[in-house]
Amino acid sequence: MFDQILQFLITGMTTGAIYALVALGFTIIYNASDVVNFAQGEFVMMGAMSTIFLAAGDNGLPIPLAAATSVVLVICVGILLQRFAIAPARGASVVTTIIITIGASIFLRGVALVIWGKDIQAMAHFSGEIPIHIGNATLLPQNLWVMGGTALMVLGVHYFFHHTMQGKAILACSYNRDAANLMGINVGLMMLVAYGLSALLGAMAGILVTPISFTSYDAGVMLGLKGFSAAILGGMGNPMGAVVGGLLLGLIESLAAGLISSGYKDAIGFIILLLVLFIRPSGLMGRRSSDRV
Amino acid sequence: MKRIKGLIILAIILIALPILFPNNYFITVVGTAVALHAVLAISLNLLMGYAGQISLGHAAFFGIGAYSSAILTTQHQWNPLLSIGAGMLITGIIAFVIARPILKLKGHYLAMATLGFGIIVSIILVQAGNFTGGPDGLSDIPPLALFGWTISSDFHWYVVMSTVLLLIVWLVNNLIDSRSGRALRALHGSEVAAEMMGINTTSVKTNVFVLSALIASFVGSLFAHQQAFISPDSFSFFFSIELVTMVVLGGLASTYGAIFGALVLTFLPELLVVFEDYEVMVFGGILMLMMIFMPQGLFVALENLISRLYRNYFNPPLPVPASDGENHDVA
Amino acid sequence: MTLLKVEGLLKSFGGVTAIADLDFEVPEGVVYSIIGPNGAGKTTLFNMLSGIYIPDEGSISLNGKDMVGLSPHKIARSGVARTFQNLQIFFNMSVLENVLVGCHLRIKENLISTALRLPMAVREEAKAKQWAIDALNFCGLGEYISSPSDALSYGVLKRMEIARALAMKPSIIMMDEPAAGLNDTETAEMLSLIRRISESGITVLLVEHNMNLVMQVSDRVLVLDYGSRLAEGSTEEIQNNPQVIAAYLGTDTNDGVIGTKTGGSHYAV
Known part of the structure; x- marks a missing residue:
């Protein structure tokens, strides 16, 4: 029993780490531009897909190079999304921006479908598939890659927002856009940086987890939605809350899938989402939201 | 009078189409789908357009209605008419229970909560295989019979769905222009002021949420009987989004706009079939572009365009409306 | 007292x-x-x-x-009726409709007769309209009865809020x-x-x-x-x-x- 639970925890931490990255990316965009980016999951899918295809075949790039190129590509997608879909609709209502980002997610999925087709794609593990045993539970090296990579990126994001001028400038924009503008911050540029950063996190998440979970053109949908649930669980707009929410959601899902029913695994995430919204809409770590009267 | 005029025009169009194009697939099958989507969009518009409450989970109520009817008629041999009522009862109870906690939320939070609800329902439809048939859905749903008349052909369904559409348009427009309808719209304008006029905003929100769910459930049942086969795909998160898009595309708070939105979004996939593999991409692209460039809706944009053309080509430019002589300073 | x-x-x-x-x-x-x-x-x-x-x-x-x-x-x-320091106008409605909302508690409504627009509902609606028009005239807003509310000046809107409150009697x-x-x-x-x-x-x-x-x-x-x-x-x-x-x-x-x-x-x- 203990081993079994340990196994669930390992699985949960791994998925949770991915949720955390998606939630973090989502939070960065939400904070910077007040937009709920439904295309967040597509960043993940595109990162994974393009890495697989850049590395494929005899003339394929080595994985690190393919991954790096993919990340740059996805960052460009994020920047283009901001520049051509979000920025022109500034000031639009919540519903309008939601439909725009959903439109963007469908569009990106459509692009992926055209370029890469409908098949499920696999990616080679970074450092082999020899399992590490902890009691009777097993851990793949890739699990460590996911957790370690996530930890590094979370630390990086934290450093960026608290110790660099650019990061602080984005924070300033999210607190008060007009004041930031008056202080000489190039708000437009900061928005691009925020979307680029968010895309980077998504792409990295996709590259890290795909050896374990596979990917396909529509793999981003559920991941994106789970990321939102995680962000709300942690407290909408709170980056560290997003990370905690992601890990927690991954763990709960994995335990529930193992102990209750695997079919309802996905439903559990959304039931938690509803419960959080009903009982404590500000989330576990959020301030009391002003969005609610 | 304006209220009746729109309804008459709509009725004329609905009657004229099958006469002008007899035995036409587009008219009967797609026309029925448009009418069905239009009713759904109108019901969602009550909630979103008039009362100002977003819902990204409307397909769930449509699905609950459809599955209630399908399960009761196939597994328990209920009379279809009775099963429609039972479906509405079930939907009404569910909607009533979740309305209060959900409608306390606003903006993105409300969007997320309704989205979560919709996804939970669609997961249950897939997972509760014993009742719902799982991902394969349910088939052999008996047709609907009204007073001994069995609704079977595509044309029959066109007639039924068009009638339902006309009826709903009439009822909703009557409602919107009444005390209750104004209470709804007041809620959208200013909740505080609405409360101060004696409107119980919590109960108005709950009522409109339940009403909109009931309409969706009703057409959901009709859909099940019409198709004779249903599967969870028809009630997914994506369909909820499509419904929201219909409403926004038509222009919020416009019943005829919602019909227009339903028309565009129902025909679009039919037209996009020619793009084959590019269909998904083109659909997403169109969705984005329309919302970026016509956020107040295609219907309103078209209306403006037509009235501008009309003015330019058929009339001399209108004189600038005379000022009312009272130049109030705005503080 | x-x-x-x-x-x-x-x-x-x-x-x-x-x-x-x-x-x-x-x-x-x-x-x-x-x-x-x-x-x-x-x-x-x-x-x-x-x-x-x-x-x-x-x-x-x-x-x-x-x-x-x-x-x-x-x-x-x-x-009790009130107006607001920061105007709370129902901008999605016309001036008349704004004031009709003020009549909310005075209108007797039966949902069925309203939905079917039976003569009873029509009569009640006409009565309410008259109350609203009276309130608007009382506040000197007779000329704005059919205007949309989002096209009016601040001063007019302030008086409209008062008319709306007065319509509550x-x-x-x-x-x-x-x-x-x-x-x-x-x-x-x-x-x-x-x-x-x-x-x-x-x-x-x-x-x-x-x-x-x-x-x-x-x-x-x-x-x-x-x-x-x-x-x-x-x-x-x-x-x-x-x-x-x-x-x-x-x-x-x-x-x-x-x-x-x-x-x-x-x-x-």
């Missing part, structure tokens, strides 16, 4: 006291003004009287009936700074409107910064300072109250100084 009675009212926000142990009584049929510098707690008081905030302590009674803890729509039901109307942002002509119109409202038998509770208007229209005045009562009495008593003069000259010199009252005579309507 006392219409509104407030006793020991207390409200604080996160340790900051907005209203501290306030008592006052509003007799029926008067124009009762509440004045005080910005931040004195006037709007907070209005929000408690209308049920938007719940007081921490104290009682509010209307016609002897306890109002504390009732939600705003229940308070509205007992005959309230026993008391609370007006939160009705003259703020209005020019001289509009302020004079507002003054005469408040008088007409009072003459029609409705008790007026007024929060206003324009001292000329307050002194001309009020029967009694309550002066708030830091959420507590500085003085209360007739306009004359207030004008001669040394504490009031000190508070006003000491804290807020450019905002409706009491001494300018003599200059207000040309506003007389």
